[in-house]
Amino acid sequence: MHRRRRLLGRAMLLALTLLALPAAAQGKKPPASAYVPAPADQIPGYSAKAMPCEINQELIPPRVTCEGDLLEDKSLRELAILRNTIFARYGWSGFRKAWLLEHFQKQPWFKPNPNFSYKLLSDADRKNVHFIAVREQSFTERELRLMQDTLYARAGKVFNDVYEWELKDGTKVRSCEEPKQPLTEEGCTGSQCEGTESRDCQFRQEKWYRPDPKFSEDKLSAEARIELGLISRALGSFASDTGKLEKGSQASLDRxxxxxxxxxxxxxxxxxxxxxxxxxxxxxxxxxxxxxxxxxxxxxxxxxxxxxxxxxxxxxxxxxxxxxxxxxxxxxxxxxxxxxxxxxxxx
CATH class of the missing domain: 1.20.58.1690 (Methane Monooxygenase Hydroxylase; Chain G, domain 1)
Structure with a gap:
């Protein structure tokens, strides 16, 4: 009887010991800890609530308008970061665009989640992704070209498209303003006079514009090159976000x-x-x-x-x-x- 009790006591002690051991020591896989996203107020640009926006589907392309112009003044690069911040909050780290991955890796709140699932997003997150994506697709060709030209102008590019005027005596003058001297019947003879605005004349009105006769693409910032790549593809040509910018618009797709x-x-x-x-x-x-x-x-x-x-x-x-x-x-x-x-x- 005493021997039986001793054996029973040892068995119970062993069972208690096993229960006290970590799951890994028992040969079992520990349960995966739930991923806890960073607090919403610690993430710049992130909104835990659905943004106050509306989409007008009757416009071509469809247009999104938001209270307070939440999305109106943002570049394509900024919109891409804003949209992907929603995914990054839940630990998505599979960005193929190196600049996006690098951006989020630098954020103090970002931590990869190996068990990331799209289901982690709230209904408000999904709505906001949709609003931002519509905004990214809503730029007109005119808007995209102005954005493109402005990036080059900020780096000092001279477009050499100042208006050309022909005076009564046959002399030709390049000027943004119509000369006071008498003009021939044709007057302004440059191609820009036929409805297209002169970019040189346009940017000369901006206080920040500093024309640089020695401008080269090497003077473009990394952020500008990313933006130009995004704009190029939106316009129907090809350029990578970090590589050499290709000349011409659609010609870049001929190779x-x-x-x-x-x-x-x-x-x-x-x-x-x-x-x-x-x-x-x-x-x-x-x-x-x-x-x-x-x-x-x-x-x-x-x-x-x-x-x-x-x-x-x-x-x-x-x-x-x-x-x-x-x-x-x-x-x-x-x-x-x-x-x-x-x-x-x-x-």
Whole structure:
């Protein structure tokens, strides 16, 4: 009887000892601790509540308006950071754009979450992502070109497009203002006189403008180069966010793109870029998002008679490359995903 009691006591002691051991020591995997996002008030630009915004779907492209102009004066780069801050708050760290990843890694509140899920976002988060994404897509061609020119002007670029005037005696004068001397019937003879504003004359009115005859792209800041890459792709050309800026607008898509370049883009970027190649040849689109985007571009001329036979060999090669990268990262976005951002491609 005493022996039986001793054995029973040892068994109970062993059981208590095992219970006191950490789960790992018992050969069991410890439960994953729940990810706790940083407090909303510690994250610049983040709103825990749905922003007071409305979307006008009747405009082309659709336009979002917010109380207090919350989104109105922000650049494409700033909007991208603002939108992706919502994902980063919950630990998303899979940004393919190096500059975005670097930005969030520098934030004191940011901590990667290996178990990140899009389901972590609140209803207010989802609404705000949608508002910001609509704003990113709402810039007109005129607005984008002004943004582009302003970035160059801030770095001192001279555009050499001052108006040219022909005087009565045949002398030609370059000036932003009409000369007081008598003019010929043609008067202003430069191409800018036919409705296009002179960028040189426009920026000379800004106190911050310092024309630099020795301007080069090397004088552009890293932030400006990122913004110019975003603008270039929105306008229907190609430029990476950090690489060399290519001359010309659509001419940049005449070369063969590299997989390395394409892997730095988000699924939204890739879909727009792939369809830009079709749009350049006049292809009509069923997608409302693509229709709204391309119809806002002066270079797009929809042609009901379009066929893929219009595509060049380079077009076909680039389309295949872009599609392969899309497939590599989960497949092309659909309209329903475009303004929501699946968790695997928040950039």
């Amino acid at each position: 063969i793109l590299s997989v390395q370049e394409l892997r730095q883009l988000s699924l939204r970027d890739l879909r727009l870029l792939r369809n830009t190649l079709y749009a350049r040849r006049g292809r009509p689109f069923k997608s409302k998002i693509l229709q709204a985007h391309f119809k806002a571009m002066s270079w797009y001329h929809e042609d009901a008679a379009y066929t893929d036979a219009r595509l060049t060999e380079n077009d076909k090669r680039n389309i295949a490359l872009i599609r392969s990268v899309e497939d590599e990262f989960g497949g092309p976005l659909k309209d329903e995903d475009w303004l929501i951002d699946p968790a695997t491609d928040a950039a």
